[in-house]
Structures are given as structure tokens and as C-alpha cells.
Amino acid sequence: MDLQLHKAAAAGDAATVKTLLARGADIDARDGSGATALLVATHANKVEAARVLIEAGADVNAKDNIEDSPYLYAGARGHLDILRLTLAHGADLKSINRYGGTSLIPASERGHVETVDTLIKAGVAVDHVNRLGWTALLEAIILGNGGARHQQIVGLLIKAGADVNLADNDGVTPLQHARGRGYDEIATLLEKAGAK
Known part of the structure; x- marks a missing residue:
């Protein structure tokens, strides 16, 4: 070869x-x-x-x-x-990785703000659910660190129309995950967007 x-x-x-x-x-x-x-x-x-x-x-x-x-x-x-x-x-834009997720999901989890913005603008589905039962919003909260970059990403996802009440496979909502981790800024963003 x-x-x-x-x-x-x-x-x-x-x-x-x-x-x-x-x-x-x-x-x-x-x-x-x-x-x-x-x-x-x-x-x-x-x-x-x-x-x-x-x-x-x-x-x-x-x-x-x-x-x-x-x-x-x-x-x-x-x-x-x-x-x-x-x-x-x-x-x-519909292609998925081995976890059944779009590129937006790992980009959100890893805190790549500009990448998330670019993918949203390109038209990647913001509410796509991967095999773990997680959306980009859930991954940004569950696997993120609650810091400034993940706060910006949550804001971008909300602005792009992400369903703030779309729960994981166990029925836990993004807001519950944010509160459970003590991510107050993210919880506030979600509440303002109508999260329960």
C-alpha cells in the first residue's frame, strides 16, 4: 500500500x-x-x-x-x-459518528464556541439525539465544566431553538442536570428560555 x-x-x-x-x-x-x-x-x-x-x-x-x-x-x-x-x-450535515451523534454534539461538549456557532449556521440539527440519549445541549451541560465557554454554547443552542426541555433517556432535563452540577449561570439561561 x-x-x-x-x-x-x-x-x-x-x-x-x-x-x-x-x-x-x-x-x-x-x-x-x-x-x-x-x-x-x-x-x-x-x-x-x-x-x-x-x-x-x-x-x-x-x-x-x-x-x-x-x-x-x-x-x-x-x-x-x-x-x-x-x-x-x-x-x-446529517452524517453521524460512532456514538450516533452529529459533529455539533462533541463540539458542544468540548467547549468549541466558534465551531458550535459555525455548525448551527450551517444548519446542523440542534436537537439531534445520539445513542446515549443526549443532545448537544445535554452534552454541553453533562460533560462540560459549566464555565464561560460552555455557558456561551448553551446560549447559542438556546438561540438556535434547541428544545430546553428535551430530557435524557432517564427523563432528566437539561435544567435538572445544570442545577445538579451547580452550574447556576447555565441554569439561569435555561430558566429564561422556559426550561422546567
């Missing part, structure tokens, strides 16, 4: 990526983990290498063996430049 393209992408060597593509390298070839060169570049947040691949037609939705695609991974990790490139080149 020729992984020169993957190596150049991982190193962020955009010039070599261009050269290899011009010589006919298979743009969407997979490595042992099922990753394309674009996903490898995305893992390392190598923006220029990713740009060359995307503009040459690399599949932004190609999933590896653990269901990550360049679009999903860039969203989850807050790699904003690559995320924007994937969105401009056919990212499947």
Missing part, C-alpha cells in the same frame, strides 16, 4: 501533496485504519494540506473504521479552518 500521500498530509506538506496528486495518487486511498489522506491531515490540523486535498476533490465525508470523517472530526475537535473547507465542499 502506497501511503506517500498520507505521509505528506500528516506532515502538512502541501507541495508534496500537490505533486503526488499531479502524478496520479489515489486521492481517497485508505490506510490501515480506513483513513484517507484528508482525514490524516485533519487529525493533525494541517490546514494547507487539507485545503489542497479538498480543492482537488477529496471526499470530506469519507469515514474511517471508527466512523470518523474529515468533516465530523474537524467539527468535534474545533479545527475551524478545515471544518469551514469541508462545509464549503459538500459536508453531509
Whole structure:
């Protein structure tokens, strides 16, 4: 298996990526983990290498063996430049990761404010429920730290029309989770939005 393209992408060597593509390298070839060169570049947040691949037609939705695609991974990790490139080149907003969640859910959990804003504006469903029974709002509260970034994200999700009363699989609401963790600022935001 020729992984020169993957190596150049991982190193962020955009010039070599261009050269290899011009010589006919298979743009969407997979490595042992099922990753394309674009996903490898995305893992390392190598923006220029990713740009060359995307503009040459690399599949932004190609999933590896653990269901990550360049679009999903860039969203989850807050790699904003690559995320924007994937969105401009056919990212499947309905695609889901191995947890059955959209990119908005891990972005919310990890506190990537600008990424959450970008994904909401792109049209990712704010009330999508993953296999754990959690929405982006629930993950921002349950797995977040209650700090300023997660407060901003909760605000963005509310503004985007997230259902503030959509409970988890156990019937626990976002407000109950916020109160239970002592996240007073988030609880206040939820209450103002009509949370019970």
C-alpha cells in the first residue's frame, strides 16, 4: 500500500501533496485504519494540506473504521479552518459518528464556541439525539465544566431553538442536570428560555 500521500498530509506538506496528486495518487486511498489522506491531515490540523486535498476533490465525508470523517472530526475537535473547507465542499450535515451523534454534539461538549456557532449556521440539527440519549445541549451541560465557554454554547443552542426541555433517556432535563452540577449561570439561561 502506497501511503506517500498520507505521509505528506500528516506532515502538512502541501507541495508534496500537490505533486503526488499531479502524478496520479489515489486521492481517497485508505490506510490501515480506513483513513484517507484528508482525514490524516485533519487529525493533525494541517490546514494547507487539507485545503489542497479538498480543492482537488477529496471526499470530506469519507469515514474511517471508527466512523470518523474529515468533516465530523474537524467539527468535534474545533479545527475551524478545515471544518469551514469541508462545509464549503459538500459536508453531509446529517452524517453521524460512532456514538450516533452529529459533529455539533462533541463540539458542544468540548467547549468549541466558534465551531458550535459555525455548525448551527450551517444548519446542523440542534436537537439531534445520539445513542446515549443526549443532545448537544445535554452534552454541553453533562460533560462540560459549566464555565464561560460552555455557558456561551448553551446560549447559542438556546438561540438556535434547541428544545430546553428535551430530557435524557432517564427523563432528566437539561435544567435538572445544570442545577445538579451547580452550574447556576447555565441554569439561569435555561430558566429564561422556559426550561422546567
